[in-house]
Amino acid sequence: MSDTPVATPVSFAEFPAVTTAEWQARLARDLKGQDPATLRWHLPDGFNVEPFYHREALAALGTLPTPLPHPQVPWLNVPTLTVEAGDGRNQIDLAAAALRNGADGIHFVLPDAPTFAVHYLAEQLPLARTYVGYTVTAGAADLLSQLVDAAPGTALRGFMRFRSAGGPEGAATADHRDELRRCVSLTTGMPDFRALAVNAAFFGDRGATATQQIAFALNAAAALLADVPSEEISAAQVAGALHVHVAVGPSYFLEIAKLRALRRLWATLLHGFGLPEALNGQLRIHAATSSWTQTTLDSHTNLLRHTTEAMSAVLGGADSLSVAPFDSLYAEPNDFSGRLARNLSVLLREESGLGQVQDPAAGSYYLETLTDQLAREAWVHFQRMEAAGGLPQVRGLMQEEIKEAATETFRRIASGQQVVVGTNRFQNRGEQFSFHPKKLLRSASFDVTRATYPTEVLRLATALHFERRERKSKRAAVVLLGTNTNQIILESFLNTLLPHERPEMAASHPKGTVSLLYSSPEEATLMYATPEQFQRFARFIYQIPTEKQLFIPPTLLSSDMPTLQEAVRVFGFQEMKVQGYTTEQVLDRLQGR
Structure with a gap:
């Protein structure tokens, strides 16, 4: 039509470039004589974040950042269900309902895996098409064997996480070496199933800094890569079977950079083991909202935290995501909070359009610099732990370092230096608790x-x-x-x-x-x-x-x-x-x- 307006192309030349010196001058003027250094943000990880970054920040990295391997787009929306007792038929029914209402997969936490109704699971959730994760404390290989028998000829999709009591995966590998090898053997030829886990969430949910989480996850991975291979199972098979569980906190940009730095260092770790470069892009990251930052008081504020955490996870390159219900600290699983948690991924993917982009942080002066700083600090920390003997020898040292970081966070929250809305700032003094x-x-x-x-x-x-x-x-x-x-x-x-x-x-x-x-x-x-x-x-x-x-x-x-x-x-x-x-x-x- 003749009256249809014609869009005029926008040329970047229409906008004058602003130099670093001009930004600094504007900053000095707006601060009215105050030292710009006061705007620096000192991270618990030991380095500072500058008030602003310019194109020179990328030049300072030495080389252009290597593009991250493409994560799955869009990510999988994977709620977590815990089977407290019994054979889990009720939780399997809840999982089927969740899959009909926005979920892409399910993560079962099984304190008593031998009693889990595997055949009922296979009847209700077609295992060839359904992404299912399992966290167990014992009997991982036996459960996998039952799953394979319940769906003969089927290549499973999902993951297995064998969580030994009181420590992260890799802390006691020698005690479970044969079990882990069976898990790898049973899932050979199943490219969409990860039989081994590195549980970085173990550290994050106890107050570890971002640097510590990355470094200790690499220590756990190194222990598995060193101990699990055998004459029948190569280190490349072990690497291909690994995935990483990460807890994502509410520090938006830092958490994006944390996941990106983890992927970058994963490639460095595999190179150190002499493994093929093709394995670098096969890492799967399962992210979950952090229990460390979840609150009991004014619990609806957890919805805000979880939104920030979920955005950080998907922008940082998570392949799958579990969002905890806002009231999970004190309430039994219920339809309302479960639906809100499940729908958060749907909103981010469909309404915000985050499911249409890959690595949107690429090229950001700030995020590329932050990713690089975290990666450098974490690699030094990882090497220091390996020099001290690696896992399991350094387990006590890790716990002491995490305790120090957590205690500092406790102090900052109690003193008001670190704001937690609803807990130490803007408290609801007349709050009627939803629990006793x-x-x-x-x-x-x-x-x-x-x-x-x-x-x-x-x-x-x-x-x-x-x-x-x-x-x-x-x-x-x-x-x-x-x-x-x-x-x-x-x-x-x-x-x-x-x-x-x-x-x-x-x-x-x-x-x-x-x-x-x-x-x-x-x-x-x-x-x-x-x-x-x-x-x-x-x-x-x-x-x-x-x-x-x-x-x-x-x-x-x-x-x-x-x-x-x-x-x-x-x-x-x-x-x-x-x-x-x-x-x-x-x-x-x-x-x-």
């Missing part, structure tokens, strides 16, 4: 490894204390706040006072002790004890016989007041004192009362 705090604190499934746990448990314990006082209950309680948490509580409390009101405070308790809150209708007292003292105390309160070696105390222990008061005295708990303030005044301040 007492039951949650007593639950063995309550995740105590998260970044916000010390802050959350103090708030929940305080709420219970004030409730107990108002009701004039005849019972008292001791709540486990965590290791070395009293110092964090002190710093958080001092930040509520004006500078001239703050007392001089020394360390609140010896290093390595656990922090406790004793609460009765009459008083509340912050205390500390050694882990051994608390263990003996808990066994006494719950009358656990000494011959029962394995006993994990709940977060909340309660009894009648005389019994609890006497037990606290006998087992040697010490009071943590704040000069000039009672514990109740400290709690009032922290609660904003």
Whole structure:
């Protein structure tokens, strides 16, 4: 039609180029004399992120960044279902429903794999077409054998993750070498199934920095590549059977760069083992929203965190993605939160169009530089661990480094330096909990490894204390706040006072002790004890016989007041004192009362 407007091509020449010097001049003008260095962001990984990056940033890398191997586009939307007990028929039915409503695959977590209804699974979910992942703690090869028998002649799709107790894959390879070799043998000729896992999420969900997560994942992969090959199974077969599980946090650009750096270093690792270059592009990354950053308080804010985390995962090149329901920390699986979690990938893929692009971060001055910095730091860290003996020898060293990083995060959250919306900033003081705090604190499934746990448990314990006082209950309680948490509580409390009101405070308790809150209708007292003292105390309160070696105390222990008061005295708990303030005044301040 004659009146149809004709689009005028846009020429980049129409926009004058802006030099680095011009950006710096504009920055200095806008800051009005303030040092631009104050805008630098110092990462826990040990390096700084600059306020802005220009084209010279790519030149500083030495060579143009190597394009990343193409991940699957679009990524697979893979919800996670845990089979707590029984044969899992109910979870299989839930999986079938999810696949009819937006999911592309399913990840089953199986604490008791031998009881899983494999034949029912094969009936409900055609294994030739359905992407299914399995996480087991034992019997990985037997489960794979059953799956192969249940679908004869079928090439399985998905992955197997054999999670040994208390450590990442690769930490005890020698104990499971034959099992892992069977897994590789059973899935030979199945290019869409990964029989071996590197669990980087083990580190990320415990507070490791991005650099540590990448480095330790490479250490685990190196252990598997060194230990699993045999006369019948080559190192190339092992590499082709590996995939990586990654936990993705809410630091948007950093997490994008983390996945990109991991892919880049994977190629470097395989080259170090003398493996064919063609294997570099076969790495599969399964990403999941991080439990480390998930919160119990104001739990709908998890929807925002999960959106950011999911975007980072897919822009960073994840092949599959699991998004946790926003209420998974305290609620049973339900249709509402499960649907929201499942639909997040659908929205990003279909409405945001992220399923139409590959490696959209390529060429970004900022992201290419950040990817390069993470890769360099992680490779140095990886080499240092290998020089110290590699896994499993350095397992203790890894745990110490992660503990240090996690403790620093606890401190930053408690002091308000690191904002967690709904937990330490913009709290909903009138929040009506969707759970019973007492039951949650007593639950063995309550995740105590998260970044916000010390802050959350103090708030929940305080709420219970004030409730107990108002009701004039005849019972008292001791709540486990965590290791070395009293110092964090002190710093958080001092930040509520004006500078001239703050007392001089020394360390609140010896290093390595656990922090406790004793609460009765009459008083509340912050205390500390050694882990051994608390263990003996808990066994006494719950009358656990000494011959029962394995006993994990709940977060909340309660009894009648005389019994609890006497037990606290006998087992040697010490009071943590704040000069000039009672514990109740400290709690009032922290609660904003």
